Amino acid sequence: MHTKRHYSDLLPALIFLLPGLVLFVLFFLGPMLYSLRISFFEWKIVHPDQSVFVGFRNYQRALSDSIFQRAILNTLAYTVITVSAKTILGLGVALLLNQRMPGRTFFRVAYYLPVITSWVIVSLLFEYMFNGQAGLVNYILKDILRLIPKDILWFADEYLTLVPIILLDIWKGIGWAAIIFLAGLQGIPAELYEAARVDGADSPAQLRYITWPLLGPTTVFLVVVLVIGGLNAYVPFQLMTNGGDPMDLTHSVLTLMYEATFGRIDFGYGAAISYLLTVFIFIVSLIELQLLRQQAA
Helix, strand or coil: CHHHHHHHHHHHHHHHHHHHHHHHHHHHHHHHHHHHHHCCEECCCCCHHHCEECCCHHHHHHHHCHHHHHHHHHHHHHHHHHHHHHHHHHHHHHHHHCCCCCCHHHHHHHHHHHHHCCHHHHHHHHHHHCCCCCCHHHHHHHHHCCCCCCCCCHHHCCCCCHHHHHHHHHHHHHHHHHHHHHHHHHCCCHHHHHHHHHCCCCHHHHHHHHHHHHCHHHHHHHHHHHHHHHHCCCHHHHHHHCCCCCCCCCCCHHHHHHHHHHHCCCHHHHHHHHHHHHHHHHHHHHHHHHHHHHHHC
8 A cells, every 4th residue: 555655656757757767768868879880880870771880890999099199188277277276276266255245246257257158159269368469368468468479279279279278268257256165154154253253263274174174065066067178178179279289189078079970971980989979977076975975964
C-alpha cells in the first residue's frame, strides 16, 4: 500500500516533467549522442550513408595537431588569467560595494552593466580600440602618454592578440564575480566582525581570518563557473582574430572546432575536438566540485 501511494504521488510530478524531458532528449541528448557517433567517422555531410568509420583516428589526429595544441594553450592561458583576475578584482569590488556609502545602489548597477552588454558589440568595440593604426589604445600610449615609440600591431602578433581578448573578458566579468561575492559577504554574520573588533583585529585581520575562510564555498562555486566559461570561450576569439589569425595561432578550442566543422566541412574532426573539450571540462569540474565539498565540510 505504501509503495502504491508513493508512485501515485510521483505520477503528477512525472507528468509535469515529461514535456521538458522530451525537449531535453530531442534537442540536447539526441544531438549530443549523434555528434559522438560522427566523431568516429570521416563524415560525408551530403551522403551520410557513405561515411567511413575511422575509430579514434579523429581524436588521435587532434591530439597530434600542432594547431590544436596551440589552441589548448591559448584557451588555458586565457582561462587562468581571466579567472584569477576576475576572482581577485571581483572580491575587491564586492568588499567596496558592501560598505555603507552614498550611491551604493548606483555603483552596484554600474559595475554590473558590462555583464549584460552584448558580447558581439563589446568585442567589436575592443577590436576598434586596439586597432593597430587608428585605435584608441595606441593613441593614448603613443601620443598622450608617450610610452611607446610607434603603434603596436595588436592583432598581427600571435601573443599580443590575447591581450585585448583577455582584457575584454576581465572588464566584462568583474561585475558578475562581484555580485556573487557580495551575496556571500551578506551571509556572514555581523556579530563575528564586532567580536573581532572588540578583540583588537584590524581590517586586514578580519579579512584574513573571517571573510576569506567563510567565503570559501562561494569562491569555489565562482571559480568552477568561471573556469567552465573560460574553457568555452568563443565569441571574442572569433570576432577579434577572424578565427585564428595570424596563421591559425590564436584559436581557442571552440573557434578551431568551428573552423574545422564549418570552414573545412570536416564534421568528424570537429566533433572529436568538441568531445575532447567536453571530457577535459568534465574532469576539471569534478576536481573543483570535490574542492567545494571539502570547503563545505
